[in-house]
Amino acid sequence: MLTLGLLGTGRLGTAIRALADGADDVQVVWAVGRGGPPEDEQAVDIAIDVSTAAAVPGHLRWARATGTHLVIGTTGWDPALLDRGGPGIGAGPGIRVLTAPNFSLGVALLRRLAVALGGYAARADVPVDLAVTDTHHRNKVDAPSGTALALREGLALGSERRPEDVQVTSLRLGEVIGDHEVIAASPLETLTLRHTAHSRDLFAAGALTAARWLAGRTEPGVYTLDDLAEDHLRDLLDVSTGAVPTNVASTSDGDATATPATTDIPRAGASAGRPTHAGAPA
Numbered sequence: 001m002l003t004l005g006l007l008g009t010g011r012l013g014t015a016i017r018a019l020a021d022g023a024d025d026v027q028v029v030w031a032v033g034r035g036g037p038p039e040d041e042q043a044v045d046i047a048i049d050v051s052t053a054a055a056v057p058g059h060l061r062w063a064r065a066t067g068t069h070l071v072i073g074t075t076g077w078d079p080a081l082l083d084r085g086g087p088g089i090g091a092g093p094g095i096r097v098l099t100a101p102n103f104s105l106g107v108a109l110l111r112r113l114a115v116a117l118g119g120y121a122a123r124a125d126v127p128v129d130l131a132v133t134d135t136h137h138r139n140k141v142d143a144p145s146g147t148a149l150a151l152r153e154g155l156a157l158g159s160e161r162r163p164e165d166v167q168v169t170s171l172r173l174g175e176v177i178g179d180h181e182v183i184a185a186s187p188l189e190t191l192t193l194r195h196t197a198h199s200r201d202l203f204a205a206g207a208l209t210a211a212r213w214l215a216g217r218t219e220p221g222v223y224t225l226d227d228l229a230e231d232h233l234r235d236l237l238d239v240s241t242g243a244v245p246t247n248v249a250s251t252s253d254g255d256a257t258a259t260p261a262t263t264d265i266p267r268a269g270a271s272a273g274r275p276t277h278a279g280a281p282a
């Protein structure tokens, strides 16, 4: 049984607790809100921080002092906190920290697609504008969202531009759970990639996956959800187009002979055709 402590009992903390209560391999031993990290609570295998940016430095100090491994889903805090020797607190000694501005594997895939889209923009012979949009509920305190910042980094990485050269807009509307777009627009075409979260259970399930994954590591240090996602997503962008080379046809005895090329015909499920390397994940 994996024992968990929850730092944060708001919207996401409540969703994580509900999901954990229904799982038979994890147990939430304690959950704390504004009161801060527990002083005399029972030790847990992993603490999950889903609180507020201002609380993260204290939670990191507490994790270090108590030797508790930490999953941080909270957004809006300064990642320099994790720099060893900097103004920060570092991960160690001996603890593992996983940071994830978004616990959805779909968003991890979207970030990789953002890198590819940035690469596509870099190769264009027309000017391409790059942008990210984030739309969330009216009570979200940070803007842009942590996810939007990560997607901006992805576009910047792929296009070899500075993050500041990628536009970001944030809307805070009603009860929207989380919506992100990654956009590349030229005078000739616009590509829009979009992720929409339909339920906070998406993030809650991802938080538990992250906790299980971090519990399975042995090396102290800082991990991100991209490390976890690597196993799931590694080969996804290394895909066959399914296009049949149309200048090659089989003769009745099985030999391939050249025929005049016309157009490539997409063949669903076919493994023929050269793999397309659409972009390398960071």
Ligand SMILES: NC(=O)C1=CN([C@@H]2O[C@H](COP(=O)(O)OP(=O)(O)OC[C@H]3O[C@@H](n4cnc5c(N)ncnc54)[C@H](O)[C@@H]3O)[C@@H](O)[C@H]2O)C=CC1
Binding pocket: 007, 008, 009, 010, 011, 012, 013, 032, 033, 034, 035, 036, 037, 050, 051, 052, 053, 054, 055, 072, 073, 074, 075, 076, 100, 101, 102, 103, 104, 142, 203
């Ligand atoms: N990584 C992910 O997939 C997701 C991350 N988030 C992030 O998680 C965080 C929490 O989001 P929500 O639950 O929607 O917020 P919320 O406002 O509903 O809950 C925040 C919680 O933090 C606690 N808190 C406030 N000040 C504190 C302090 N000084 N010390 C300790 N705890 C304190 C509050 O008591 C409350 O329990 C935000 O940063 C949000 O951006 C939200 C959804 C998904």
Ligand SMILES: O=C(O)C1=N[C@H](C(=O)O)C[C@H](O)C1
Binding pocket: 075, 101, 102, 136, 140, 144, 145, 146, 147, 148, 177, 178, 179
């Ligand atoms: O505060 C939220 O709600 C969310 N925050 C995360 C972020 O800032 O990226 C992730 C998700 O979109 C929901």
